[in-house]
Amino acid sequence: MVRYAKEHKQATRQRIIETAGHRFKQDGIDGSGVSTLMSDAGLTNGAFYAHFASKDDLVANVVTDQLRTQVARYGTLRPGRQGLEDLVRDYLSPEQRDHPGDGCPSAALLDEIIRCGDETRQAYTDGARDIVDEIAARLTPANPQSARGKAIGLFTMMVGTLQLSRALSDQKFSDEVLAQGIENALSIMR
Template sequence: MARYDKGHRDATRPHIIDVASAQFRERGIAAVGLAGIMSAAGLTNGAFYTHFESKEDLVRAVLLDALERREQRHKDNLENGIALETTIRDYLSPRHRDHAGTGCPTAALASEIARHPKTTRDAFTAKMSDIIALMAAQMPDGTAAERRRRAMSVYATMVGALQLSRAVSDKQLSEEILENAVKAALALANGR
């Protein structure tokens, strides 16, 4: 049996999460098997259970990791004074549409997450609430409750539009969906 350098196990778990995250977002959770993830990660199937109890455990880890990264982007934007408009335009861009594997896990996986166990949905819910709160903090004017309501509407518009833009086969229609969603999200964000 080969021995690994100290720290190999600690580095392996995040690597498996990264590989699974890209595969889940590109192809869907149900369509991705553990054997494919481990092969792409350059590991044996048996090594999986050293790091995760089950595929569902991996799904939760992927969601938390991906949503924490997205949350950190929102925090960085807020701290650096980057306008919510920039976030909206970046999210609803052709680049984001065309790269689901590195994009928003919510747009890529929300319909599947709805069918997962409560513990997975609870983890997703907590992170979504954090992201909505950060978006609300970037909203101009209004009470905290009004800004939260608008942030929910903006995020729902962004996620839904991104999903639709990916689903249609007509490139021009896809572009129109993105462009019109930017306008709608900005109007919502500004309370119009």
Template sequence: MGHSRQEKAASHDRIVRIAAGRFREAGVDGLSVAGLMQEAGLTHGGFYRHFGSRDELVAEALDEALAQSRATVAAAREAGAGYDAIVAEYLSPRHRDAPGAGCAVAALASEVGRLQDKPREAFTHHIEASLDGFLRLLRETNPAATRADALLAVTALAGAVAIARGVSDPALSDEILQGVREKLAALAGPDA
């Protein structure tokens, strides 16, 4: 007996969610379709009932990973977190040490430029939304904050986490997170 539309949609969503996490952990090229389908509890052959190509999966999974990143920040904001708290959490050892659950930008920025147009468009949309969000966040404590300040914050956050994950010296990794956190605090204004 065939799967219902609801079951197929649920399976599709599960594949995309799992792929989003695996992309953050191992990169786009580190994802095995066979391994992904096995983890989703489906057969390898079933992949093409859900996606026309691997590129289609990449586009959807990147979009999902970016949406998960936005949702994490939105949840922190709803819980009352301001700029300093969001920066501190982003630049925490916990975030650095959990790429599969962390920010898709820090995990995948270096790969996105080599992808097709659709994933790059999703990435661009996410970066624009992040810039707008960080500018609003900065202006809560520093009304003079500019788009350039938001650009600095967003790129420094993602870059710091990416580099902190890449270095082999744990002390240097911690120093990167702490140093960038201290410098980004200045963007919030003198009274923050």
């Protein structure tokens, strides 16, 4: 039996988490079996349990990783409200709508996270709280707590708008929903 360095095991675990994140957002949690997830990561099914206790354990780790990555991207935005406006325009774009596997885990997975176990729901709660805190800090840097209600409204409106735009079969209507979502988001920010 070959023993791998701790760094190799951690890198393999991270590869599984990242490929599973893409697959979950593309096909859903329930639509993604362990064998498919491991194949996506270039590994055998047997390797799964060396990294995760169960699929639920993987889902909780994926949710944590996806939301942490999303918050980290906020650090690459322009400062303050300008960066938040950039975020809104990117988030409510046809590119985000048309590529759920590469986008926001909230818009892609909320309906399934609701039915997940406590560990996954706690991971989502922690990540959503971090997103709201980041938005609030951009709305009112001197007193983020005063902007918490607006931040919650902005976050929930953006996620709901993206979900609705993805559900529509009429491209023109979907584009209209995205455009109106941007206008609504910008008005919340004022």
